[in-house]
Amino acid sequence: MMEEADGKGRAASESEQVSLKDKGNEFFKAGNYLKAAALYTQAIKQDPSNPTLYSNRAAAFLHLVKLTKALADAETTITLNPNWEKGYFRKGCVLEAMERYDDSLVAFRIALEHNPQSSEVSRKIKKLTQLARDKKRVQEVENKRSNVDMAKHLETLKSELSEKYGDAEHWKSMFSFTVETIETAIKSWHETSKVDARVYFLLDKEKTQTDKYAPVVNIDKAFESPHTHKSCFTFLRDYAEESFSKAACLVAPKSIISYPQVWKGQGSRKWKHGQSDGFFVQFESPSLQKLWFVPSSTEKGQLLCRDPEVLDIGVHELLPRIFKQKLPNP
Incomplete structure (x- = not known):
């Protein structure tokens, strides 16, 4: 059963x-x-x-x-x-x-x-x-996008600065200032799809009147016409001297460069970076000028800045020399 x-x-x-x-x-x-x-x-x-x-x-x-x-x-x-x-x-x-x-x-x-x-x-x-x-x-x-390291791309600048300026502390502060400025611009581009047209100054901690001179100057109108360009340059040259700045970095998006004479009529002919969007960084010091273009592209739906490209400053100079030339320190 x-x-x-x-x-x-x-x-x-x-x-x-x-x-x-x-x-x-x-x-x-x-x-x-x-x-x-x-x-x-x-x-x-x-x-x-x-x-x-x-x-x-x-x-x-x-x-x-x-x-x-x-x-x-x-x-x-x-x-x-x-x-x-x-x-x-x-x-x-x-x-x-x-x-x-x-x-x-x-x-x-x-x-x-x-x-x-x-x-x-x-x-x-x-x-x-x-x-x-x-x-x-x-x-x-x-x-x-999240691990931006510009120092490795600016070895040439480091060599040139150390050669121009004997004082290690002096040229290293210029190098760090430039690296930080470019990295900040890249992060801004990644996060907001733009950078503001500005000049960043490396002020002298001992001499600069910080209540009178800020480390950043907006230049968004500088490239609209020959008149605004000249006025901006004159202002920046005086600012650099009166603030006792050691160096400066001009950052400007490519889209704002609508005044072609800044490239002495050669820019379009000698431009080797196609239609790439991006921004420029022009380094200025009393003994050295450098210019880079940081191209940007869209990768997998994300904006990505590529490695900075060195430009011929004699052709693509954004502003004339801001600092009055001085002999480098021995």
Whole structure:
């Protein structure tokens, strides 16, 4: 009697389990993933070694964006049937949703080994390969945007400053000032898509009347006409001398350079940087002038400043020499 009762009980249990799975599938097809997952859970309690139930519930959890649970069910599916493509496919889909594209690719490739004819898996692999490549590039762009290090690009300036100025403390302060000015401009460009046209002065801590002379002067109107350009230059030359500045950095966006005479009529002919947007940095000191263009491009939807390009200041000079020339210190 006990055996017969047990047999009838097992048969009833199997019938109920199949019914629960089928009902779960119906709810899944109807888009009711929460109800489907609940029914698959009931079915699993009655038949905990059935990989299909875990695979189905993983799919429901994926639609519900319960990714940790979905991944656990995909792993259980694989454990229960290591040779079944579906477990690896489910795992790949969940890892894709987690944006773990490299791990997702591994799962889909194992799925393809178990079913080489699966066009669905092949499409996933193609898509994920591109997504992984894109994600890597996005990360590279973000790293470049957040880890701006100009010092390594200005080694020539460092050499020239050390050669021109014997006092190490003096030229190192100029170098640090220039690096900081360019890095600040790049960060502004990355965050706001622009830089303001300004001249930054390295003031003399001992001589400058800081209540009278600020370290920054706006020059947004300087390039509108020959008159404003000349007035700006005259003002800046007086400012540099009266404030006892040691050096200056002019920062100006390319878009503001609408007065072509600043390039002595040669700019467009000798310009080698195409239509690239970006900004200029002109370094000024009593013994040295330098000019760079920092090009900008859009990479993966993000603005990215590329490495500064040295320009011929004789051709692309933005302003004439601000400082009256002095002999360098011995």
